[in-house]
Amino acid sequence: MNENFAGIRKTIDHCVACTACMAACPVMRALQDYRGPKLIAPAHGRLHFSQDDFDRSLEFCSNCKSCDRACPNGVSVSNLNMQQRGKFFESHKHSQRDKILAHIESAGKKIRTIPFGHQAANWGSSVGKILGISEKIGITAKRPLPIYARKNFKTLFKSIHQQKSDRKIVFYPGCYINENDPDVGIALIRVMNANGIEVLIDENFRCCGSPLISTGFMNESRLLAENNSARIQDWKSKNIPVVAACTTCSLVLKSELAEIFGDDRFANNNVFDAFEFLETIDLNLNLASVPKRILYHVPCHLKSQGIGLPAREILSEIPDLKIELADAGCCGLSGNFGYKKELYDVSMKIGRELFDRILSSDADEVMSECGPCRMQIQHGTNREPMHPLEILAGAYLPN
Amino acid sequence: MDNPTVIIIGGGATGLGILRDLSMRGVKTLLVEKGDLTNGASSRYHGLLHSGGRYAVKDQSAARECIEENQILRRIGKSCVEETEGMFVRLESDDPNYESQWIDGCKSSGIKIKKISVDEALKLEPILTSKIVSAYLVPDAAIDGFRLSWQLVDSAKRFGGEIKTYTRAVGIDSHNGKIIGVRVRNRSGEHEIPCDIVINAAGGWTGKIAEMAGLDVGVQPDKGTLLVFNSRLVNRVVNRLHKSGDGDIFVPHGSVTILGTSSMSVPTPEDTSTSRAEVENLMRIGSELIENLPKYRLLRAFAGSRPLYRPKGGAIGREASRGFAIIDHSMEGLDGMFTIVGGKFTTFRLMAEKISDQVCKKLGNSNPCRTASEPIVAEVSSKSRENVQKFFPSFGLNLAANRLGKDRFEKVAKKLESEPESRQLLCECENITRAEFEVIASEETSTDLDDIRRRTRFGMGTCQGTFCTFRAACIFGKNSAIDSTREMLFERWKGIRPVLIGQSLKQAELMRSIYISSLDVNAGGELF
Structure with a gap:
């Protein structure tokens, strides 16, 4: 556990105004109107007493957290700015669009209560786009909405037979893997099983809250934090770690909630990124050769965890596999940021460097842990990236 | 400019208040200041527009002056005053008898106070200690000394008043016991400006100016040290409800908060030094009102000297009067020389009115004072x-x-x-x-x-x-x-x-x- 994560929270008083956050901010580079991370909460938060005003910069932060990583003084600028956004919405109304983008978990739940709901939803979102409804409420029609899988992960999980084991983990799938990309969850089960670990799931886990935080629904997010942290603590008391394969979910559950709400109960040291967890065990090295070259886009929210690149460490054990880092900054989607109509172009501009890197690469596969990063890459390059767990599962498959 | 009738020495709130007042009455007036405006006590203070609550027990005439001027400045200086209101809070450790004296004092001084529950006080200012036992709202406010001073200049200029900054008075000349002019030195050298009347409004430097005219005015510079915090810790002025002491007022001042003040007699008003010991002392006392105070970032410390008037044998420090005195030195054989000393920032306008009345009487000018009714500068609509x-x-x-x-x-x-x-x-x-x-x-x-x-x-x-x-x-x-x-x-x-x-x-x-x-x-x- 990184010491930055638990208990040590930095306020605007810790900002030394050095501007490192502004130099590191991918949104600033793409959007001249954005005044930059330092100027939202740390500087101009001090001036809010003077008038009821609004600065569009409050909308421009994508919460990618590049600023936090750049800060020499350990200030989580992004979280201070998300707090500011939350404060703004204490006295202002949310748009219909923001409500939709924030509540993807409950939308998914509703869809699953209707027979063929996923088809209806997928069909609905394309019809919505054609009819211009999504654009009208402020969701871009220029990119596809996430496609709902035929069956969600939690349903698929019930039909998977696993060997009982004393070594167990609880898998936290998060909304995207559960509803849109359950194959990643299946890959995780294969990997864990190949290492003699039984995977449990906890039906009482809820969304990590990231989409709510970034749209300023603080009270709802806090309720989720209460629920999830209690669940994590419960599993901790049974000595069973909680493992996530989405780097945003793991970051939020580890440290972000504690920082945002200033509440140490939400700082969870029993949560692991899947590969971070695999680094702690005696890994089964009976791995088949995968003679491929992989271009790896490291998600921002993995970088922010300060745990290095565990996926690269683990995958480098696979014979004949070569991993190259894309090293091309933020993908630009940042959760729901790039779905906002007015920010679509900015989102694509941020991603340009990464797209160019991928398009000019002759690697066999592109990979990234983050679901939104993979969607953005697919949208920007037409290549279908994989999750590193899928690659590792493939190496275990012949056994 | 033709020669002025009146020269004011000292560009603090008092001098500038007089400049405005006399100019509005049609008296040709020049103000000279050795540095930039308000480099003395008029900016080196906590920025509190007193309701008078602080003086309600000890000095009710000062308290009455404060509340009257407080109401006037809210009207005429809208862009300098932030109408924050204020709160007096008593802690468990503070003398309960003082509270009842204070309530009586406020009542007889005409200061409207409103008792609120401890819960309400903590809701309004959640940063305060929960050891509060009683709390009152008072009409305190925050006022910006720099801004007020420059707006007074703008106002005076409209009526013909003038200022010269970085112009030091180096001599006061008289002939046959009558003022004839002031010698000044600035970047272009030394020269004399003729005038009929000199007003010594030099704050902490009043004694020095008086000396130039061969006079003796007892001014005791009393240094107060203040701390500036990086953000608004409180949204209203918070005073400790006890016998006034060090570090018992927090004033929200724009984006920052000022904690003050200490009280220490110093030999010269030039001494604006601050020390770690003073900072630590203020922090220790301030922490009684805001327990988490050490967690908040300090930006700086600063100090200024109250120019306390000390007639021979008078009290010093906190016991000295916060009232002001006007001396017409014609009694001592120097006709046309006036000194104004003591007082407080909050009552600068009243001080200016009183001395301007005397000066105008001498000049045979019967125009009434208009400073209380006309806004200092036009507001931006x-x-x-x-x-x-x-x-x-x-x-x-x-x-x-x-x-x-x-x-x-x-x-x-x-x-x-x-x-x-x-x-x-x-x-x-x-x-x-x-x-x-x-x-x-x-x-x-x-x-x-x-x-x-x-x-x-x-x-x-x-x-x-x-x-x-x-x-x-x-x-x-x-x-x-x-x-x-x-x-x-x-x-x-x-x-x-x-x-x-x-x-x-x-x-x-x-x-x-x-x-x-x-x-x-x-x-x-x-x-x-």
Whole structure:
């Protein structure tokens, strides 16, 4: 556990105004109107007493957290700015669009209560786009909405037979893997099983809250934090770690909630990124050769965890596999940021460097842990990236 | 200008108040000040517009003056006064008898107080200690000394009043027991300005000026040290409800909070030094009201001297009167010489009125005082604010409008509109545009960066000039950029040095390293 994560929270008083956050901010580079991370909460938060005003910069932060990583003084600028956004919405109304983008978990739940709901939803979102409804409420029609899988992960999980084991983990799938990309969850089960670990799931886990935080629904997010942290603590008391394969979910559950709400109960040291967890065990090295070259886009929210690149460490054990880092900054989607109509172009501009890197690469596969990063890459390059767990599962498959 | 009738020595609130008052009555008046305006106690204080509550037990006539002037300044100085209201809180450890005396004192002084529950007090100001046992709301407010002073000048100028800054009085000349003029020294040398009347309103320097005329006026400089915090810890003035002491008032002042004050007799008003011991003492006492106080970032410490009037054998320090005195030295054989001493910032207008009455009587001028009824400067209307809002940075419009007053505001707005590059923020912490800086910098009275700083607030926020000093120095142009940088940083450093703990230490080292490595200016000076 990184010491930055638990208990040590930095306020605007810790900002030394050095501007490192502004130099590191991918949104600033793409959007001249954005005044930059330092100027939202740390500087101009001090001036809010003077008038009821609004600065569009409050909308421009994508919460990618590049600023936090750049800060020499350990200030989580992004979280201070998300707090500011939350404060703004204490006295202002949310748009219909923001409500939709924030509540993807409950939308998914509703869809699953209707027979063929996923088809209806997928069909609905394309019809919505054609009819211009999504654009009208402020969701871009220029990119596809996430496609709902035929069956969600939690349903698929019930039909998977696993060997009982004393070594167990609880898998936290998060909304995207559960509803849109359950194959990643299946890959995780294969990997864990190949290492003699039984995977449990906890039906009482809820969304990590990231989409709510970034749209300023603080009270709802806090309720989720209460629920999830209690669940994590419960599993901790049974000595069973909680493992996530989405780097945003793991970051939020580890440290972000504690920082945002200033509440140490939400700082969870029993949560692991899947590969971070695999680094702690005696890994089964009976791995088949995968003679491929992989271009790896490291998600921002993995970088922010300060745990290095565990996926690269683990995958480098696979014979004949070569991993190259894309090293091309933020993908630009940042959760729901790039779905906002007015920010679509900015989102694509941020991603340009990464797209160019991928398009000019002759690697066999592109990979990234983050679901939104993979969607953005697919949208920007037409290549279908994989999750590193899928690659590792493939190496275990012949056994 | 033709020769003035009256010369005022001292550009603090009192002198400027007199300048405005006499000018409005049609008396030809010049004010001379040895430095920039308000370099003495008129800016070196906590920025509290007293309700009078603080004096309600000890000095009810001062309390009455405070509440009356408080109401007047709210009307005439809208853009200088932030109507925060105030709160008096008594802690468990404070004498309960004082509370009842205070209630009676407020009642007989005409100060409206409202008792609120402890829960309500904590809801209004959640940062306060839960050891509060009783709380009252009072009509305290915050007032900006720099801003008020410059607006008084603007007002006086409309009626023909004039000022000369960086012009030091070096002699008071008389002939046959009658004032004939004041000798002054400024950049262009020494010369005499003839006049009929001299008003010594030099605050802490009153004794020195009196000496020039061969007179003896007892002024005891009483140093008060104050601390500035990086943000608004409280939204209203918070006073401790006990016998007035050190470190028992918090004043929200724009983006910062000021904690004051201490009281210490010093030999000279030039002594504006502050020490770590004073900082620690204020922090210790302040922490009784705000227990988490040490967790909040200090920006700086500063000190100023109250010019307490001390007639022979009179009390000093907190026991000395906060009242003021007017001396007509014709009794001592010098006709045309007046001294005004003592008093408080809150009552500057009243002091000015009283002495102007005497001066006018002497001059045979029967025009009545109008300073209480006419606004000091025209306010920027909400309509003209609306029209130019889009050119100002967000959260920057009202602050700029209040700082600038109508005429300069229009000038800045025009510049912002026609020169988009002037919309750049010169000072990011305090949200100051390049346009505002340039408009103030172009004025004749702006001789160095500090003069502009006091009027715009650039360099007075979180980074204390780390990132705006070099920008300002390059744009300013009147002096060499390196010299401007050095002067500004040394001044900043003076206030930072006593609070070099925690985050302010980090900030200071960042500042020092930037300027040493880029411009070979050591912002720490000889102090390290």
